[in-house]
Amino acid sequence: MIIKSFAPSPLTKGLQALVTRLHPTHPQYQNFQQELKNKEAGDFGEQYVMKELQQMALLNDCYILHNVTLPSALPMQIDILLIVPNAIILLEIKNIRGTVHLKNDPRQLIRTSDSGEVHVFTHPEIQLEQYIQGMKHFLDTQNVSIPIYGAVVFPFNNVNIHREEGRLPILMAKELPIFLHKHLEKSKETTTMAEIKNIILSHLRNRTPFPLCQYYQIDASALRRGVYCENCGGFGMEKLKIGWHCQMCQHRCRDAHIQSLKDYSMLVGETITNRECRDFLMIESEHVAKRILQKLQLPRSGSNKNSRYKLSGLYMNR
Ligand SMILES: [Zn+2]
Structure with a gap:
C-alpha cells in the first residue's frame, strides 16, 4: 500500500526552470542541462520501481513511501522506504545507462557511456549506509528498535554492471520480489508497522536546495x-x-x-x-x-x- 506516492524531485523542477531561464551562452549551461537529464532519468527510475512495488501482492499489507527525509544526525534522502513486518527496507534507485564499475578502495561508481565518456559518481553503497545509519539514529530518538535493511536497485537492463565484492545487495528491479519475499517470510507481526508508519509520517521533512542561484552560485542577472x-x-x-x-x-x-x-x-x-x-x-x-x-x-x-x-x-x- 502506497502511503507517500511518487512525485518528481524538487531539484528536477528547479533545474527545469534553470535550464529554461539561463541563457544558453552561460558557461555552466551545458552542465545544468546534463544534470537535469540525470535527475529526470533518476525520477523516471524511481517512478518505475514504485509502480512495480505497487503491483506486488506480497506488499499489500506493507507501507511504501517515495522520497523520505527525516530529521537525523546524518543527512538522508531515501528514494523508497518500505515498512514491512518487523523490518524497514530502504531502496536506493540508480537509473544509469552504459557500463558501470562499482569499485572498492576507494569506493566509487565509474560509468562509461555508450559514446565512451567516463564519469565518476559516489558509490551508491556509501549513500545507502549513511541513510541506514541516519534512519537508525532517527528511530533511536523515537525509542523504536527494528532491523533496517537496504538495497541498491538498478531499474532497467540498460546497464552492464561490473562489481567488486560489496557489503550491501545490488539488485535489478526484477529481483525485488525475491529479495522482499525473503524479508517478509520472517514475521507476520503488523502492530508496530502502523506505529512506525505514524511516526515517520509525522516527522517527514521537505528539503529543497532552493533558491538555486544561491545553491549553484549563479548571478540572478544571468537569468532571462x-x-x-x-x-x-x-x-x-x-x-x-x-x-x-x-x-x-x-x-x-x-x-x-x-x-x-x-x-x-x-x-x-x-x-x-x-x-x-x-x-x-x-x-x-x-x-x-x-x-x-x-x-x-x-x-x-x-x-x-x-x-x-x-x-x-x-x-x-x-
Ligand atoms: Zn508563444
Whole structure:
C-alpha cells in the first residue's frame, strides 16, 4: 500500500526552470542541462520501481513511501522506504545507462557511456549506509528498535554492471520480489508497522536546495526575465487586461505569470516584493503587479511598499 506516492524531485523542477531561464551562452549551461537529464532519468527510475512495488501482492499489507527525509544526525534522502513486518527496507534507485564499475578502495561508481565518456559518481553503497545509519539514529530518538535493511536497485537492463565484492545487495528491479519475499517470510507481526508508519509520517521533512542561484552560485542577472510562453517557448509575453499574450505565436494564457513566479521562487528567492515582481515579469505598472500578487493569496509580511510575498507555497501546491 502506497502511503507517500511518487512525485518528481524538487531539484528536477528547479533545474527545469534553470535550464529554461539561463541563457544558453552561460558557461555552466551545458552542465545544468546534463544534470537535469540525470535527475529526470533518476525520477523516471524511481517512478518505475514504485509502480512495480505497487503491483506486488506480497506488499499489500506493507507501507511504501517515495522520497523520505527525516530529521537525523546524518543527512538522508531515501528514494523508497518500505515498512514491512518487523523490518524497514530502504531502496536506493540508480537509473544509469552504459557500463558501470562499482569499485572498492576507494569506493566509487565509474560509468562509461555508450559514446565512451567516463564519469565518476559516489558509490551508491556509501549513500545507502549513511541513510541506514541516519534512519537508525532517527528511530533511536523515537525509542523504536527494528532491523533496517537496504538495497541498491538498478531499474532497467540498460546497464552492464561490473562489481567488486560489496557489503550491501545490488539488485535489478526484477529481483525485488525475491529479495522482499525473503524479508517478509520472517514475521507476520503488523502492530508496530502502523506505529512506525505514524511516526515517520509525522516527522517527514521537505528539503529543497532552493533558491538555486544561491545553491549553484549563479548571478540572478544571468537569468532571462519575462513571462514565458508555454506554446512556443518565447520570453516576454505581454500583459493584457485579462491574461497574457505572446507576440510571437499569438498564444493567450490567463495564468502564464504563475509559472514565472514559481521559477522566481525556485531560482532567486522565496519571497518577492512588488518591485522585484515587476522586474522579473517585465511589467511596468505597480498596480498590475499588486493585483497579480494579491490574487494569488500568498502569505505576506510587511506593509505597503515593503510588503514581501511568500512564494514557496506555489511550487508545492500547484
Ligand atoms: Zn508563444
